[in-house]
Amino acid sequence: MTPHSAIVTGAGRGFGRALTTALAHPDRTVVACGRDPARLRAATDGLPGVVALAGDVTDPRFRAELVAAAGERLDLLVHNAGELGPSPLPALHAYPLDALRAVLETTVLAPLALTQLALPALRANRGTVVTLSSDAAVEAYPGWGGYGSAKAALDQLAAVLGAEEPELGVYAFDPGDMRTEMHQRAFPGEDISDRPEPEAVVPALLRLLAEHPGSGRYRAADLADQTVGEPA
Template sequence: MNPKLPADLNERVVIVTGAGTGIGRATARAFANPGANVLAVGRRIDALEETATGHPSIAVHSADLSAPETAEGVIATAVERWGQLDVLVNNAGVFRMMPLADTDPAAVTALFDLHVLAPTLLAHAALPHLRRSKGTIVNISSTYGHKAAPNAAHYAASKAAIEHLTRSWAVELAAEGIRVNAVAPGPTESEALAAAGLPDAAIEQAKKAEAALIPLGRRGEPEEVAEWVVRLSDPATTWLTGQILTVDGGLELV
């Protein structure tokens, strides 16, 4: 067990979307370490199975969260397996460079479907179960949810939307004992740049440029973000809601 992480997550039931790589994989494993039961959700079953390797309390569920009909099935899978739901982590996402001059309506729609509509439908489907457990929602935003992102404005706008959903849901659900917070990571080691279609040379150049901008001088590791997702989900964190915790080495400050 990682001594840095809460110990009272034993037997809690957690859904983590985008769990096949990066922050999602690290988060699923970070919940499993203190004994939580985790449903790792993503598109690629092979990546999900790698996430679960060595962690018997992680179950995998392949799903395309961009499809509106998917959310009910994801929530039902966790509840049918373990009988409850305590934590929903809306992590699934994709980075997309898109200068205004190159606006692609389908790409804009896809960003908002995945970053805004999918978390909304998952939270809606999870709500009856979170009411019973006095559970929590943790949304994953980005530094660029509240910092200008030239050439990636629609990605940033979709993350700004999830931050405002976080604050609004926190107020709406507070009387029912449901807490809603978000973690906003900065540039973190993952497959996001490759998934965005950048060639290897451009990826290395982008990583160096990002590291040079970050006051702490480096990109983050997924485990450094996952730790804070787990902390925000800790049942002992009883008086914290509606917050956007930026974990980015100080990037938002410059």
Template sequence: MTQKTALITGASRGLGRALARELGRDGWNLIVNARGAEALEAVAKELTAEVDPTVTVAAIAGDVADPEHRARLVQAVTEAGGLDLLVNNAGTLGTTPLPRLAEQPLDDLAEAFRINTLAPLALVQALLPALRERGGAILNITSDASREPYETWGGYGSTKAALEQISNVLAAEEPDVAVWWVDPGEMRTEMLRAAGEDVDAAPPPEEPAAALRHLVTERFPNGRYQAADLAGAR
């Protein structure tokens, strides 16, 4: 049986790191990405020490919004022999402190769309042939801010709302590939801290990561999920 391979963006901390650990323990080969090379290498060493010796961990640092970097990720998938799961987890809050829409700098918002919406779509476009070949899956990480009218979250939330609709249509267009978009809920992460929220009251990212592992392992139907609901289904 061919060993499965997952590509996880934004894997140097938070949810991406926690999910990489979950899948690595299950015997998945891992291609992990993040912008910070030093932090990513540290996570790769940590993963390699934890997983079975047959599991490979390839760390490729860079910005997923950079076409040249995406080409390196595609090359890594080719070298791995294929792809079974693409996790679009890398993202940015955009302007911080989070502004009201009346004061939202448009250049910052355009950059947030480039990272949170266009880069995931570009990776999907580049990796769809590999995913189709293996009957793979796409997991896009979204947010409740994509649906709820939280004050000051309009810019970030709009980028995630666009990613949700891309996911929704992609699920209709790609019958041979599973497509999920998941709201992980609040997590104890640096991103939540940067947003000015109460980080200490939030659960650790390991909790939604375990729920996402369940989603992937059981191969739920296409659609939008909340990690809390997935956790209750285990």
């Protein structure tokens, strides 16, 4: 699949930045968004076809601006923006509820709201929706109750959307551990240099988009095989 127009959230750093760079092409529009204007400019400056819009995906007006910028040819929506929550990661018995609301707002509610706005164009173009998953969505790790439960909810939204919209490709993509600022915040003071850079993981998602299998949950590690297998 070669998108005509794409939206990538959380494009100012990490996996979103690496994916935006890989998708950039003069013949397509990539609408890249992030909260930090300076960081987003630095991430996207000079990339062909990239429209950088700074804002917060939890803002309804900003979501409308993203969809309008992508236009009628929108056929790829990547929900990469997320919220880790407090660092160090707290146990559930001490998890601040206001912090959990913020995690859910950014990681679950905003992606659903943005998808709802984008669906008319995505349907018209038989497009693709990608949500960034995590092994914390399916495994019980102490301290990961907030982030993990949000990603589990996002996984389920993607699964149901795939069932409700059979003409679309809807993928929950688990990139695995990566050497990102968010991952470092999850492990303050620890050395995470053994994790792969986001740029090393992007080819797995590009392969998923190119082969366009049935909707489902896919892991980057599995996409290293010769053919795309069954969803995880």
